[in-house]
Amino acid sequence: MLSMTATLSSHPSQQEPDDIERIFNNLVQLVIQETRSESSTLKIATHPAYQQIIGLGQPAIPLLLRELERKSGRWFWALKAISRIDPVEPSDRGKTRKMIDAWMQWGIEAGYKW
Amino acid sequence: MVGNDAWNSYARENLEKQFPKLTPSSYALTSPDTIDYNCVAWAAESDEEWWWPDPMEQEYWPDGIPREETLSAFIAAFRTIGYESCDSSALKPEIQKIAIYADAQGIPRHIARQLPDGQWTSKIGQCEDIQHQILDVLTGSAPAYGKVVQIMQKPIN
Numbered sequence: 001m002l003s004m005t006a007t008l009s010s011h012p013s014q015q016e017p018d019d020i021e022r023i024f025n026n027l028v029q030l031v032i033q034e035t036r037s038e039s040s041t042l043k044i045a046t047h048p049a050y051q052q053i054i055g056l057g058q059p060a061i062p063l064l065l066r067e068l069e070r071k072s073g074r075w076f077w078a079l080k081a082i083s084r085i086d087p088v089e090p091s092d093r094g095k096t097r098k099m100i101d102a103w104m105q106w107g108i109e110a111g112y113k114w
Numbered sequence: 115m116v117g118n119d120a121w122n123s124y125a126r127e128n129l130e131k132q133f134p135k136l137t138p139s140s141y142a143l144t145s146p147d148t149i150d151y152n153c154v155a156w157a158a159e160s161d162e163e164w165w166w167p168d169p170m171e172q173e174y175w176p177d178g179i180p181r182e183e184t185l186s187a188f189i190a191a192f193r194t195i196g197y198e199s200c201d202s203s204a205l206k207p208e209i210q211k212i213a214i215y216a217d218a219q220g221i222p223r224h225i226a227r228q229l230p231d232g233q234w235t236s237k238i239g240q241c242e243d244i245q246h247q248i249l250d251v252l253t254g255s256a257p258a259y260g261k262v263v264q265i266m267q268k269p270i271n
Contacts (some may be wrong), residue, residue: 032240035239035240036128036132036238036239036240036241037129037132037133037238037239037240037241037257038239038240038257039152039153039154039164039166039223039224039237039239040166040168040183040223041164041166041168041170041172041173042166042168042169042183045168045170071148071149071150072149073149073240074149074164074172074240076172077168077170077172080170080172081170086172088172093171093172093173093174093175094155094163094164094165094166094172094173094174094175095162095163095174096149096150096151096162096163096164097150097162099172
């Protein structure tokens, strides 16, 4: 059974960057622990902790790019949901390494550092 | 054996926690963990893609097949690569089989592929590949994969 305990204490815009990163890291660990045997991208992305990562908004983008580079999970949905951008060519859908490359390139061009 | 003893112990402990029917002698770890591919891709013999009919259209799904988590969509997806539905998971010469698992609501959760010796290979989500003797070891309530609801087969090329 999933445990869905992580919550944000207040609105992200009222928090310091270190708080965002700490909250983000905790949420990432929850997603990884509780969805590791899932193949369903829908189930992974609708996990409450994953939804809270999306709720962190733009400050989460460089942190998500960092996680993607580490290949810690499937963070493509969150990046697309927050940025409203999809740099992955339709012909590369599902091709994990090419998807990561496309998001890394997009992050660099958009000026993110991670 | 894949990886060192510490990694093996960690991976096995994690798997056996999630799949209570998976006993130490009933399976073998056959790959490191990776997010490069999932069970559906692995059943389709790809280790470079993640197949899923996600509505965000992030993952690979065969063209023209509904992007929905239904058994009919999964059957249609495997028809595009030559599989047809059949009734038995028993090993047959020159035939390759897959087994689709679904939860109590009929939503597909997992696919295993039969190996030439009659055992099965499964990619466990974002974790490792395992080789298991019988399909039943991955059945049960979540996080296990429910029950086997469909077998499909195709001739081995």
